[in-house]
Amino acid sequence: MKPLALLLLPLLLFACRSESSTVSFTVSGDAAEYAAYETLVAAFEAAHPEIDVTLTHIPSAGDYSAKLVTDFAAGTPPDVSLLNYRRVPAFAAAGQMEPLGPYLDKSELIAREDFYPITIDAFTWQGDILCIPQNVSSLVVYYNRDLFAAAGVAEPADDWTWDDFVTTAVTLTRDSDGDGTIDQYGAGIEPSLYRLAPFVWQNGGRLVDDPANPTQLGLTRLPSLQALEWFVALQTVHHVVPDRTAEAAIDSETRFIQGTTAMFFDSRRGTPTFREAADFDWDIAPLPRGQEAAGILHSDAYCLSAAAKDKDAAWSLIEFANSPEGQTIIAGTGRTVPSLRAVAESDAFLDPAARPSRSQVFLDSVDHLQIVPLISTWEDIESTASEEIERAFYGDITAEEAAILARDRTEEYFALGARP
Amino acid sequence: MNDGYERRLKRLLLPYGMGIGLLFVVPAILSFALAFFRYDALSPPRFVGTLNFPLARTDSLFSLSVFNSLALVILPAPLRVFGAFLAARLARGGRLRHLLRAAVFLPAAMPASAFALAWLWILNPLYGPLNRLLMALSLSAPGWLSDAQWARPAIALALLWLVGEGFLVCLAALYDVPRDLEDAAAADGAGAGAILRYVLLPLLAPVLLLLMARDAVLLLQESFTLAWLLSGGGPYYATYTLPQFIYEAAFGRLDFGVASAALWALYVVTGLLLILVYLVARQWQVGLSEEEFLL
Numbered sequence: 003m004k005p006l007a008l009l010l011l012p013l014l015l016f017a018c019r020s021e022s023s024t025v026s027f028t029v030s031g032d033a034a035e036y037a038a039y040e041t042l043v044a045a046f047e048a049a050h051p052e053i054d055v056t057l058t059h060i061p062s063a064g065d066y067s068a069k070l071v072t073d074f075a076a077g078t079p080p081d082v083s084l085l086n087y088r089r090v091p092a093f094a095a096a097g098q099m100e101p102l103g104p105y106l107d108k109s110e111l112i113a114r115e116d117f118y119p120i121t122i123d124a125f126t127w128q129g130d131i132l133c134i135p136q137n138v139s140s141l142v143v144y145y146n147r148d149l150f151a152a153a154g155v156a157e158p159a160d161d162w163t164w165d166d167f168v169t170t171a172v173t174l175t176r177d178s179d180g181d182g183t184i185d186q187y188g189a190g191i192e193p194s195l196y197r198l199a200p201f202v203w204q205n206g207g208r209l210v211d212d213p214a215n216p217t218q219l220g221l222t223r224l225p226s227l228q229a230l231e232w233f234v235a236l237q238t239v240h241h242v243v244p245d246r247t248a249e250a251a252i253d254s255e256t257r258f259i260q261g262t263t264a265m266f267f268d269s270r271r272g273t274p275t276f277r278e279a280a281d282f283d284w285d286i287a288p289l290p291r292g293q294e295a296a297g298i299l300h301s302d303a304y305c306l307s308a309a310a311k312d313k314d315a316a317w318s319l320i321e322f323a324n325s326p327e328g329q330t331i332i333a334g335t336g337r338t339v340p341s342l343r344a345v346a347e348s349d350a351f352l353d354p355a356a357r358p359s360r361s362q363v364f365l366d367s368v369d370h371l372q373i374v375p376l377i378s379t380w381e382d383i384e385s386t387a388s389e390e391i392e393r394a395f396y397g398d399i400t401a402e403e404a405a406i407l408a409r410d411r412t413e414e415y416f417a418l419g420a421r422p
Numbered sequence: 423m424n425d426g427y428e429r430r431l432k433r434l435l436l437p438y439g440m441g442i443g444l445l446f447v448v449p450a451i452l453s454f455a456l457a458f459f460r461y462d463a464l465s466p467p468r469f470v471g472t473l474n475f476p477l478a479r480t481d482s483l484f485s486l487s488v489f490n491s492l493a494l495v496i497l498p499a500p501l502r503v504f505g506a507f508l509a510a511r512l513a514r515g516g517r518l519r520h521l522l523r524a525a526v527f528l529p530a531a532m533p534a535s536a537f538a539l540a541w542l543w544i545l546n547p548l549y550g551p552l553n554r555l556l557m558a559l560s561l562s563a564p565g566w567l568s569d570a571q572w573a574r575p576a577i578a579l580a581l582l583w584l585v586g587e588g589f590l591v592c593l594a595a596l597y598d599v600p601r602d603l604e605d606a607a608a609a610d611g612a613g614a615g616a617i618l619r620y621v622l623l624p625l626l627a628p629v630l631l632l633l634m635a636r637d638a639v640l641l642l643q644e645s646f647t648l649a650w651l652l653s654g655g656g657p658y659y660a661t662y663t664l665p666q667f668i669y670e671a672a673f674g675r676l677d678f679g680v681a682s683a684a685l686w687a688l689y690v691v692t693g694l695l696l697i698l699v700y701l702v703a704r705q706w707q708v709g710l711s712e713e714e715f716l717l
Binding site for chain 2: 068071072074075076096097098246247248249250251252382389392393398
């Protein structure tokens, strides 16, 4: 009798669980990404019939951020959310995140060593792994191979430099009908701190005064300022990117898709869009190098809210999403550079049949990626500094004025920000 | 009998009264009180006296947002009211009156986001129909929403078309004006312009004044919706309004204390605007004698 009861016990527990476990899961992204997360959730639910996942999808990243902040403030956050590493410190400092290090250590599916180390660093707060990284994306140059071929310009080499980039961009900037307006731009890049950062590092500069304990922006110091000047000159001197009016009329991403901009700076995020919308041959190249090679990490992770009711069920979802099976499903959209080495180096990511053919560029650059400082007020710092960088980019103020304004206007955020 | 009717009327208003009380009055009082606390919604509020007021006032974006909000009232409000009046006069009679009425009212019935999308296209600096027209006329075509100088006028321009409700009020008021008065003026040799200026305008002045007061209050808050959708407050804060300051303080930085303090400022500005309209009315001596609607 007793052995029988013992045998039944797990079944009984299983039955109890099946009634109570629901996990809410919020993501943002376009329709293709949403479809991928639906597949992920379906696969998860098939493997864990006792857990029911409610997937919420917010198309725009800005709305996503606002909704998450409001949800956390209201005390009803999603159990699992996908967050960029620049945003996590704000939630972490407010004690809203359940550290996932202990869960990861106990996992039989995944281990810390399976991930690219920089992604783990980016989500480490006060010595604990807070969220489990989904991807190890970075900024690259998307380029229109047809336009390069038509102009007889060599495609970007793996070790091309700032000068190579400017020369290429100048050649590809054209006023084909001679009416005084540029019809084809050499390049397109968002004038923001996030885009500028890797060029600062490439020039031996620093984004902040002290990366370990930042107290102010470091753009006013010489190597950093030179990088800012070079960045701004793309518009003000070389005119290889749209000016403010042209950018407002049609933004650079749209211009790239239309085939009227030859090179566009974006992370892996651009891949699904260009696969679907661009009807020309395109590929990616690494960032052109300055004094040294450097790149910037773009990474999102699955985070668990401290307020989640059934943390074990939520963890099962996070664990599954970051298992080789889960990451393979998401990598299938083209959206991610998988953070698991094994998946990143497999055909799930390096699919030779799908564009871009140089996907290896993302993996080759992992070694010299850097991260922005982890500080709870980083979003405010970034958006404020970007306003000044944009003004310099469109010629309203000089690069130096922008650096000074950005430094002074963000000082308060550095004072208020919590650090890991 | 009359008392019973009054009582029934009040009972009828009860659900609305409760709704207004619960959804507007109570939150308004609560947010007024929040102005005296530091509160981030994640930890309990902390009483700090009047600290939030200097914090809001010394924020350079605050004064800028007040200035922009006022500009987006003063620029379009008089034009909107006068435009509604003119449109109502045109749509009072004539064969095309139904079409005209529909056309004037339509923008007000559109969802704000659809309306904004249409204006994003109209105002596109290179490919929008407005600038194409200006260029065809050999006029200079401004960058509109991408140009710090032109962004405010661009939003005011879009706001000019949202006059549906004022238009209906003017139309109703015009129907109340006895035709005899116009006929008498016409018999005395007044043309259409003179009738408009000397007969209809004075008669409708109380209504127009009321509309003006309403528009000032409305625009102070509603200009934000359009500015947010069209330019996001930019370029470089050119269309950054007080409601946006409040919204970003509260939901961007989770600083509900400063947001509430700024909310107080919004109410003060609204009050000042109403006083201004009242003073102008008293100066012109319109709308204050017989109808006494403002007092």
